Amino acid sequence: MIINHPLLGPRDSAEFIYMGDAGLINRPDPETASGEEWYAYAYLRDNPAGEHRELWWHEGGDRSWLVVTRNTVTHEISKVEIARDVARAQGRSK
Amino acid sequence: MRYSGFKVIKEALTGHRGWTPAWRDPEPQSHYDIVIIGGGGHGLATAHYLSKVYDEKRVAVLEKGWIGGGNVGRNTTIIRSNYLLDGNEPFYEMSLKLWEGLEQDLNYNAMISQRGIMNLIHSDAQRDAFVRRGNAMMLNGADAEYLNEDQIRKEYPFLNFDDARFPIKGGLAQRRGGTVRHDAVAWGFARSADSHGVDIIQNCEVQGFRIEGGVCKGVETSRGFVGAGKVGCAVAGNSGRLMAMAGMRLPIESHVLQAFVSEGLKPVLPGVITFGAGHFYVSQSDKGGLVFGGDLDGYNSYAQRGNLPVVEDVCEGGMAIMPMIGRARMLRMWGGIMDMSMDGSPIIDRTHIDGLYFNGGWCYGGFKATPASGYAFAHLLAKDEPHETATAYRIDRFRTGHMIDEKGMGNQPNLH
Numbered sequence: 001m002i003i004n005h006p007l008l009g010p011r012d013s014a015e016f017i018y019m020g021d022a023g024l025i026n027r028p029d030p031e032t033a034s035g036e037e038w039y040a041y042a043y044l045r046d047n048p049a050g051e052h053r054e055l056w057w058h059e060g061g062d063r064s065w066l067v068v069t070r071n072t073v074t075h076e077i078s079k080v081e082i083a084r085d086v087a088r089a090q091g092r093s094k
Numbered sequence: 095m096r097y098s099g100f101k102v103i104k105e106a107l108t109g110h111r112g113w114t115p116a117w118r119d120p121e122p123q124s125h126y127d128i129v130i131i132g133g134g135g136h137g138l139a140t141a142h143y144l145s146k147v148y149d150e151k152r153v154a155v156l157e158k159g160w161i162g163g164g165n166v167g168r169n170t171t172i173i174r175s176n177y178l179l180d181g182n183e184p185f186y187e188m189s190l191k192l193w194e195g196l197e198q199d200l201n202y203n204a205m206i207s208q209r210g211i212m213n214l215i216h217s218d219a220q221r222d223a224f225v226r227r228g229n230a231m232m233l234n235g236a237d238a239e240y241l242n243e244d245q246i247r248k249e250y251p252f253l254n255f256d257d258a259r260f261p262i263k264g265g266l267a268q269r270r271g272g273t274v275r276h277d278a279v280a281w282g283f284a285r286s287a288d289s290h291g292v293d294i295i296q297n298c299e300v301q302g303f304r305i306e307g308g309v310c311k312g313v314e315t316s317r318g319f320v321g322a323g324k325v326g327c328a329v330a331g332n333s334g335r336l337m338a339m340a341g342m343r344l345p346i347e348s349h350v351l352q353a354f355v356s357e358g359l360k361p362v363l364p365g366v367i368t369f370g371a372g373h374f375y376v377s378q379s380d381k382g383g384l385v386f387g388g389d390l391d392g393y394n395s396y397a398q399r400g401n402l403p404v405v406e407d408v409c410e411g412g413m414a415i416m417p418m419i420g421r422a423r424m425l426r427m428w429g430g431i432m433d434m435s436m437d438g439s440p441i442i443d444r445t446h447i448d449g450l451y452f453n454g455g456w457c458y459g460g461f462k463a464t465p466a467s468g469y470a471f472a473h474l475l476a477k478d479e480p481h482e483t484a485t486a487y488r489i490d491r492f493r494t495g496h497m498i499d500e501k502g503m504g505n506q507p508n509l510h
């Protein structure tokens with residue numbers, strides 16, 4: 001698979017480490033979250049067959065975190081974003 | 095029809111005209127006491143033990159394709175019971191014992207070969223860990239044997255003992271481990287279940303559950319509604335997809351694992367070798383091909399094929415530990431979809447929906463578990479309580495903190 005890095009252009013996926021469902025960006029607030037929320041965050045996954053938004057960490061490159069939209073049935077990648085941009089767009093401060 | 099050596103000779107002399115199909119091809123009935131979803135090893139084993147041991151007579155197995163077309167027909171066929179943790183080891187040891195009597199139980203030649211498995215050791219820390227594991231195995235009635243370098247040199251003289259990074263310093267052997275003809279496991283369980291009255295229904299995809307007032311009443315399939323007193327799900331890599339139809343999210347990710355076979359060779363490799371440090375394991379099939387594999391590709395996938403970086407990684411591992419493998423040509427490679435759980439251990443449990451039961455999270459190690467998984471799932475379905483060897487395989491253990499994490503990797507499924 002080739003991941004089209006927004007800053008570095010097309011890169012071999014072997015340069016990256018797969019870090020799971022992009023929903024992990026939305027970590028519960030440690031001040032207020034219930035045990036149930038932490039359980040769902042840490043352990044439960046949608047695990048869809050089809051389009052999946054997921055985190056890839058460019059360990060063998062610029063060490064940025066990306067949100068990759070990829071089809072889990074065909075392995076086709078349709079969108080690559082910088083994870084920080086995605087988080088900020090969702091209202092996170094950093 | 096019972097199979098025997100005598101029957102084979104008789105058929106050979108009479109032109110093989112007396113063989114009959116090994117199982118029927120029935121139409122689905124409108125209602126069963128128990129419906130099993132998934133005609134893989136685990137679903138078929140469940141049906142066998144339900145009908146033979148627990149005397150359940152109105153049972154069906156629904157399979158979306160053909161039986162044995164999933165992971166049971168795609169794995170590298172290694173059986174063993176070399177686990178560390180209390181939640182696991184009694185279960186896998188029961189499985190190994192069931193394997194030992196399986197061909198007689200099924201009246202089917204599954205080519206079970208206890209040729210032994212050896213985990214290689216390269217450092218003092220690894221030796222400590224493996225000796226500890228061997229002790230845990232023996233405490234649970236399994237066999238384990240520590241071998242030093244000289245003993246391994248006698249059995250496997252062709253290994254690369256003096257590699258600079260991973261010199262071979264010893265090994266943990268389990269002599270009762272080995273390999274099995276995987277397709278025969280699916281067919282043998284299917285034939286036995288069928289002979290005890292189970293309907294095995296192929297080309298029947300489950301497309302939804304009928305759940306009324308928190309009770310599961312049956313399943314919607316590509317061949318119509320099938321009512322059921324109880325529904326047991328055993329669809330391995332498709333667990334997430336199937337249970338989503340019941341509104342459930344699981345502590346599971348689906349990942350692809352690849353396997354490889356070389357051209358056929360004369361016997362060169364007596365047992366199974368695992369080179370965990372180099373992400374490589376290998377055995378030789380009875381046809382002569384070297385059967386080998388390594389790590390998961392590492393990303394969510396439902397495509398039954400992987401990518402080239404892992405091919406390279408596995409072949410490098412093979413060349414590092416067993417350089418002569420480089421003389422063999424690779425014949426075939428393929429992938430299967432693993433139901434990777436969050437702690438690397440399986441689930442055999444009721445769900446919060448009455449009448450709906452779940453078996454899954456087998457990761458890349460569910461083939462060896464096939465008989466015990468079937469036995470324990472049949473026990474749960476018939477008696478509504480967990481089998482004594484499977485009490486730790488609760489679906490809510492991630493909520494309660496009772497993880498069974500052999501490798502201590504935490505909730506990252508691609509590391510288990």
Ligand SMILES: Cc1cc2nc3c(=O)[nH]c(=O)nc-3n(C[C@H](O)[C@H](O)[C@H](O)COP(=O)(O)OP(=O)(O)OC[C@H]3O[C@@H](n4cnc5c(N)ncnc54)[C@H](O)[C@@H]3O)c2cc1C
Pocket residue numbers: 131132133134135136137156157158159160161162163164165166167168169170171172173298299300301328329330331332336351352353387428429430431432456457458459460461462463
């Ligand atoms: C390359 C590879 C190597 C492996 N090596 C080993 C090994 O050496 N040792 C070991 O112990 N394990 C190994 N495994 C793991 C092992 O194969 C699996 O854990 C085990 O086979 C899973 O259980 P099963 O046989 O029931 O699965 P499967 O055979 O996959 O059965 C599940 C069935 O459910 C069916 N299904 C899915 N969805 C539906 C639906 N909606 N309706 C009806 N039917 C449905 C599928 O078609 C499939 O036939 C390996 C796996 C792979 C891929």
